[in-house]
Amino acid sequence: MIHADVVVVGAGLSGLTAAIALAEAGATVQVFATGHAATHWSGGGLDIAGLPGVATPRAGLERLSRIAGHPCAILAADVPAALAWLQATVSPEGLTYLGDLDTPIQAVPTAIGGTRRAAILPAAQASAHNAWAPDERLVICGLAGFKDFWPAAIATSLRRPEVWGEGGRPGRVDAVTVELPGLAERHNLDALVLARRFDEPAWRDAALDAIARAVDAGGGARGPGRIALPAVLGLDDHATVLEAARRRLPLEPFEVPLVPPSVPGVRLFQALRAALRRNGGRIQLGAAVIRVDVERDRVVAVATAAAVREFRVRTDALVLATGGIAGGGLIAHADGRIEESVLDLPVDAPSVEHWLNRDPFEPAGHPLEAAGLRTDDELRPVRLGSHEALFENVRIVGSLLAGQRYLRERCGDGVAFTSGWRAAASLRPTEPVALVGPASGRHEGGHR
């Protein structure tokens, strides 16, 4: 049977962070995941603590760390180091993230003409975040035939001061639509297809020139300003595309993230996967974990059903990074039971009649958003209401952790990469290399 020092279940930001950090430290690491993670759905920025009313991630983090039961209460002190490490890890793959804990949180435009508050962004989005000069222009640039970015709608909405909140905003917002070469006859263009076209040098230059002409023609190029483009500026060769765009366009461009598939999110996933492989780690998608073998309080093997036959890996430690309800790590049953999908660990969750508010836009968010697993300070899963670890060699990371409401507190990414980084640190020095005998029991769960 194959052996890995650590098996990571889940290929999202938290699981990949843990896997890379462990592989860097010399562990053999195997990642299994049923599929793509929240990276492919979300905007590609790194939200650490962008809750309403706070000025910087550091201030937000300070506030979250004081909430009992919030993951940040355990993780806050590690965030700066984990962030710096993550930025250094993806940058060799051509992905630069700008900003740190003291970067002001600012409103940046979204693809429906709203704004979202952000501080740490990939370079392609980061210039959206710089302060606006009072006479500065924002040109929203759509691509003809692309149906997930509507410049007139976005511009109309962004002309309203209230959308921008307290901070600055452009003095003027315009909309243009550009026909890109050879796309007039194409239908149902999606963001990934467009991004791959931008990877082709000749087409890219022609496309960027077409955008430059349209912006000039619309009068957008006079005076200071920026161009908002849908986030499709290249996939595999993104850094080159971004560089070319800066050079060829008359105004500073920035990308606006779109509905899935999210190109900035896919770039982040690809950079993390490359970093993992660079450090000798292995990753397999399409591999649902169907069974975990347990001896006393230790996980000793993990079985997946990737192919027809079951595939079993013996391991000394398990990092559970299966995401919350969105990721598939938690399954909410119709009868009100919430099941952790791999080990059937106890889940801290509100009772079924309190899962969801009546109003989907209730600012506090749905109570069910905070559902998840409870851990000790080393991120080992515990029995509810106690500090007693249920498994010595299991770590819980990412949105599977109870107590966070990532859509309200804008803390999902920070919790994910910091908990992954922390789990790696905690497994590295303290876990003795286990003496692994034949698996003796099939885990049936039931720790409630």
Place this chain on the structure above:
Amino acid sequence: MMPGPIDVLVIGGGATGAGLLRDLARRGLHCLLVEKSDMGAGTSGRYHGLLHSGARYVAKDPLAARECMMENRVLRRIAPGCIEDTAGYFVATPDDPDDYADAFLAACSASDVPAEEVPVAQLLQREPALNRAIRRAFRVPDAALEPWQLIHANLADARARGSAAWAYHRVVAIERLDGHLLSVNVVDVRTGSVTRLAVGFIVAAAGAWAGQIAALAGVDLAMSPGKGTMLIYDQRMTDTVINRCHQPGDGDIMVPLHTVAILGTTEIHVDDPDDYEITREEVAGLVAEGAKLFPDLPRMRILRAYAGVRPLYQETGTPTGDDGRAISRAHAVIDHGARDGVDNLVSIVGGKVTTYRLMAEQTANVVSRKLGVSEPCTTADDILPGQELGHTYWLGHRLAEHEQAGGGDADLVCECEFVTRSMLDGFLDANWPCSLDDVRRGTRLGMGPCQGGFCAFRVAGIVAERIANGDGTPAAEGGQDTAALVDQALTDFIRERFKGSRPIASGRQLQELWMVSGIYSGVLGIDSLPPAQPPHLEGEESSRDPR
């Protein structure tokens, strides 16, 4: 605007009102229909989608069964494009009494409902998801019926004959002098502007809201609205309508409709037809009953729950038709002249979508007699406009059209339901200003597995683009600005879809809901848009975390 005086004002744009407008217009009357919301937004758009063969009623109400089958034949002729000829079966599960099945065929034949017993093995081969333990099976001419097209076809026929129909106009006051109604005030709910209409005659075809209209006219009409809940599954686990062979009850019928299948229903009394909630208990009860027909149902994915309100009415005394014939208690034409001393008001309540035409005919007969009009009813004779296909609807037609089409026709706005850009533009051209929910009813956009998660904001974007380009889509009257209009459209749509998700949220559907809220909140920043009009949230306080 309406040229000339209004002979008859029809209140209510459901199937009944639309059918009535057509009937009266064909008799030469100059009529106006007003609907407080979108056409078909009442019970006619929130029903189960079954074109009844009548077999459900053969035991309890043979007359209603006979009427259903009669009208079933008529609708297949005049509105084939609204019908998918699925056929239907009544199956006896181990939970159903033997004697009901034994008496079923005889009861069908007594009501003129064609029915035949088929070998269980044959049906199981056709519908493999069915309970293998069913003991008997009977085939009947049930079918699936699309309501919105049907309503619009009726309205189109009436419009072609000089009558008019206004959506988003609510009747708010009726002026009465002694035993006669003089005028009606209608408010355009989008702009708030009020119009006073002088009317000769009023028919309330307001379904479960008929009591409210009667009250405006100073007349007492006690409706007893009954809420029925239905669950939409993400797949057609059956291609035919499947009914339990027993006295009709909860959760005992599955209707395949377009790309989905709908399980129904329940029946719970509600006081106010606009204020009801679907509970998790109700959903669990439906699924448990439905599992007797389809054992895998508890593991299948529910897209959303919705409910309609039955316009139930029980009058003491014998209901009569215009010619004195006994009519089924399933519906009633109420002449408020004889009953309440108001000589120019008639209400039509109860019934089915299946029998909408017959109800309209009986109502129009009463109105004609009172107005001294002698033209006969012709609504069963001519095919409805746009329905001259010569065959019934076929599920694959949008895919087939899409595959053939080039140009703008190939651009999909809603991938789940194959709604193309040109279909959307066509709808907006004809119906602007309208809401995203109207677009949904008109095109099926957002009705598939993603429930609008990926397409709602596209429509908002397209609408704004059309306004900006000035292509036939002016901003709404009354100076409401485009951005606010688009925000409102989007947030209303999300609220409406959420309402249907909340009672069924679990499993993969909850996971999807989480992803969609992640997209709208996390990626698109919907919370940053200025608050749209406050939502109408009644009842319990939402549970909040004290934090």
